[in-house]
Amino acid sequence: MSETTAPALETAPAAPPRRFRVIGNARAGTVLEAGPERFTERLEAAFAAAGCAAEIEFLHPRDLESRLRLAIGDEAVIAVIAGGDGTVNGALPVLLECPRPVGILPLGTVNVLGRDLGLLGTIEERIAALCRGEPVAMDLGTINGRPFHSLSGMGFFSLMAREREYARRRFPFSRTVAFAFAAARSILFTRPIMVEMRIGGEHRQVEADAVLVTVNAFDAADWRRSRLDGGQLEIHILDTGGLLSRAKAALSMLTGSWRTAKNLVSLTGEAVTLTRRDKRRGHVTFDGEVERRAGSLEYRLLPGALQVIAARPAEI
Known part of the structure; x- marks a missing residue:
C-alpha cells in the first residue's frame, strides 16, 4: 500500500x-x-x-x-x-x-x-x-470656506498664537521659556471682545475674553478628542471677568481642567456665525496660524471630509 x-x-x-x-x-x-x-x-x-x-x-x-x-x-x-x-x-x-x-x-x-x-x-x-496605521475618515471645519482641522479662535486664543510665534524667535533656546513668556503676555494684554453669534436659529450677543470653535469635542485629557468623526462643531465662550480670573483660566487650559471652568459656556452645532461688534479687522487663529479678518466668520462642518492614516480608531 x-x-x-x-x-x-x-x-x-x-x-x-x-x-x-x-x-x-x-x-x-x-x-x-x-x-x-x-x-x-x-x-x-x-x-x-x-x-x-x-x-x-x-x-x-x-x-x-x-x-x-x-x-x-x-x-x-x-x-x-x-x-x-x-x-x-x-x-x-x-x-x-x-x-x-x-x-x-x-x-x-x-x-x-x-x-x-x-x-x-x-x-x-x-x-x-x-x-x-489604518485609514480613518475625519471631519474638518471651514471658516468662510477655508478648511481647518482642529480649532479656530479669537480673543485670548489668537493673541496667544501671535505671542507664541514672537516668543519662539526671541527665546529659540527653550520652548518652555517661550511658552511661559507668551502665556504671561496674553494674560496681561487680552481685552474683552463683543461678538454676535448665530447658531441653530438662535441669536445672542456675548462679551468674552475668548471664543473658540473646535472640530468635534476636545473631551479627553491633554487637549485630545475622543472622536474625529463626531459630526459637530463645539463653540466655547470664555468670560473670565478680570486679570486674576484670566490667569486661572489660562492655568486650567494648561492642566486640562478648562472644560469644568465656571467662566466657560459651551455650545454645539454644525454651523455658527460670529461677528465682532466693533466692526474692525480682528485676529483669528486657524490651527495655530493667525490672520486678520473683517466681517462675519461663518463656520461650517465638513463631515468625514478627509481620509487620513491614523494609529488609533476614529473613536477612543
Missing part, C-alpha cells in the same frame, strides 16, 4: 512594503534644529526600521503645495505632509483633492492633530505608528 504524500501548503506572498512620499516644511523647528540633511537621514532610517519605504523632501513653505500635489498624483505612494499644525492647515486644500488616504507626520511644537491621530513619542515612534 503506497503512502500518500500530503500536499504542500501554499504560503501567501508577503504584502509589499508601504511606500510613502514625505513632503516636509524645511522651516519647521524640529528640522532647523537638526539640519535638513541630517534630519532626512534620520527619517529614512526610521521608515526602513518600520518596514516601509519613503522618499523624503524638505522644502521652503512656498514650494510645499506644488510638490505635495505631485505626490498626490502618484498612485503608487501614500502622500505625507510633514510639519506642525499650521503646515498641515495650509496643505488641507491640496490634501482634500486626494481620493486616497493621506498621511500626517507631526513635527511641530504642539501637534494637536498628530496626538489625535495617535502619532506620539519620538520621531521614530511617530513614523512606526504611521507605518502600521
